[in-house]
Amino acid sequence: MKLPSLNIQILLGAIVGVLGGLSLHQLGADNAATQNSLYFAGIIGTLFIDLLKMILIPLVFCSIAVGIANLRQHQQMHRVWTTTLLFFVSSMAIAIVLGMAASLYFKPGSGLSLPMFQDAMQHFSAKQMAPAEFATQFLHSIFVNPFKALSEGNVLAVVIFALFLGIALVMGGARYQNILSLLQEGLEITMRIVGWVMRLAPYGIAALLVKLVATQDAAMLGTLLKFVAVVVGTTLLHGVIILPLILYLFTGKSPLWFWQGAREALITAFATSSSSATLPVTLRCVTQHLHVKPQIAGFVVPLGATINMDGTALYEAAAALFIANLAGVELSFAQQLIVFFTAMIAAIGAPGIPSAGMVTMVMVLQSVGLPAEAIAILLPIDRLLDTLRTTVNVQGDMIGSLVVQKLVK
């Protein structure tokens, strides 16, 4: 019997995972079958993520250096740079405006009050972090000893060092041909390993989703229903309407075409809640299914995985307004602007790992004097919301690479 294509297997894996998780939820956490299943799901899911992370750093390193080195002409390099950054900032700005507009209109949290959540807040103490301090910290994390960054898996710092290396390769021209060939072969070989890892993706994704769905607490979701609805609604609006519209306007490609090529990466992002772990899959989809040239994809996608986060930006802004409502604080227009900018900085600074947005959100709250401890209220539902925002984060990177490719032509 012939197996269905990998794409279909991954989709089936996701469906089986969600259904399996729901049935385990029904059985209850104390049931022996539930405990055993969760144990195995935990092992398989973690192995899948470990494999992706294993290949991540060599892949990012080679892909950026080769990508930049192949943008030989100066002019072209400059345009890719500027267009990419412009795309990232504008798409995040649109996402934040959507999240804020919906929150201002629907006012989630206005019927509830902070004291209701006192219990959750007592067990949580937030680390103080002013925007200025956060920005300094972020700037300091950009230029790092490459060996340290490579061994610690610091994606952003690896991206930056590889950028320098790529530029040096361009400047050096034929003189460094051997190093360039070595990196090129490195890239090919890591992509080959990604192909092997992807064969396991259907099982890994099923296992991750079983565990996620089975261990969620539905009660908290009910209390925060309006907020969840606003976040999910606007994130979907951004992912299903706005981003595909941008894609269509700039490249003329249909959403269906995009979904077919991007499906593997989107489902992996949903299941892992990590843009970084998904990065090998994202690169594979963009270069192999969506036909973005490796030199563009190699630059836009890894950079985007660490700094371009539409879903996170939207979430941080919406959550800040939600907490303001809970605290009964009316934010002035100036304060709303501060939320807009800090949400963007927080999304840029958030690493592509699960719940990273929660950590950087402390800064957004503190920038307008809201109690940072209030994020304790959001923690129980964060993993669930993280699935969707990570998917949109990754989608933004893929659409970004397609738009940039079109614009620099």
Ligand code: ASP
């Ligand atoms: N999990 C998200 C990502 O990896 C970051 C976040 O927590 O918002 O893209």
